[in-house]
Amino acid sequence: MRHRQGIAASPDGATNNIIHRRRRRCRSIVIYFHLRVNLLSIKLVAQLIQSLNLTSSIFIYHYHFAKPVSHHKPISFQPHHPKIIKTKKYNSPYASQTHTMSTTTIATQYTRLLSLWPKDALRPNLPFTTAIAHRAKPYGVAPPSAPSPSSTPATTPSPQPSASLPTTTPAQETAQINALFSLLENRYTAKYPLSADVLKPKSNPEHYERLMEEIERAPGKTWWQAKVDEWKMKIRWS
Numbered sequence: 253m254r255h256r257q258g259i260a261a262s263p264d265g266a267t268n269n270i271i272h273r274r275r276r277r278c279r280s281i282v283i284y285f286h287l288r289v290n291l292l293s294i295k296l297v298a299q300l301i302q303s304l305n306l307t308s309s310i311f312i313y314h315y316h317f318a319k320p321v322s323h324h325k326p327i328s329f330q331p332h333h334p335k336i337i338k339t340k341k342y343n344s345p346y347a348s349q350t351h352t353m354s355t356t357t358i359a360t361q362y363t364r365l366l367s368l369w370p371k372d373a374l375r376p377n378l379p380f381t382t383a384i385a386h387r388a389k390p391y392g393v394a395p396p397s398a399p400s401p402s403s404t405p406a407t408t409p410s411p412q413p414s415a416s417l418p419t420t421t422p423a424q425e426t427a428q429i430n431a432l433f434s435l436l437e438n439r440y441t442a443k444y445p446l447s448a449d450v451l452k453p454k455s456n457p458e459h460y461e462r463l464m465e466e467i468e469r470a471p472g473k474t475w476w477q478a479k480v481d482e483w484k485m486k487i488r489w490s
Contacts, residue, residue, distance in 0.1 A: 353426045355391060355418075361429045362388035366396050368436060373471040387428065390418035 353361065365384055372379050385395035418425075434440065451460045466481075473481070 353422055353429070355422065358422060358425045358429065359388065359391040359393050361433075362391065362393045365429070365432050365436065366393070374467065384432065391425075 362384065366381050366388070369379075369381050369384065381396060385393065389395070453459065470478075
């Protein structure tokens with residue numbers, strides 16, 4: 253009887269436990285629904301952003317790339333080949349848009365360029381004629397051979413047939429040959445002359461003169477002389 257009275261005497265404690273359990277369940281249910289709603293909202297926002305990006309990309313594509321087709325004839329730009337005047341020094345070829353060399357003439361002019369081009373004293377192992385010979389090889393021009401002391405006087409090599417076909421047109425080669433002849437005859441120095449003050453800066457007027465003297469003396473230097481000059485350049489006199 254006492255036991256029953258003890259259980260019945262504390263109904264408030266059991267009721268409070270039941271209430272706390274129900275509150276916890278309600279809170280967990282509410283939290284669960286909140287999470288579901290948040291996930292759904294995130295998915296909806298992601299789908300909305302994706303649709304907006306797709307719409308904007310379609311709009312940009314149609315605005316920039318899907319232009320209406322024009323029925324007007326497109327303008328064709330023809331390559332402009334330089335018109336170079338014939339000179340007296342090397343009798344360089346005359347090229348214009350209406351005159352193009354033949355294959356035989358191209359080979360002949362490349363052969364003349366190889367024979368007339370000056371030798372590089374500073375870099376004898378890397379001459380510019382190597383590039384010219386590589387350009388002229390598809391037209392049957394033999395590369396120039398290094399002269400030996402016991403060899404006979406050099407003769408102008410004749411064009412030889414080449415196994416590889418040229419990848420350029422005669423009009424393009426005509427422009428290249430005329431550009432090389434313009435450099436060989438130094439036309440641009442005469443066309444665009446410089447004043448004497450350009451080569452004599454105020455800070456060091458003799459700089460370019462000493463530089464040219466050094467370049468002219470460089471091929472004849474020995475290894476020891478070159479090293480001594482290099483050490484002298486590293487020493488700065490105050």
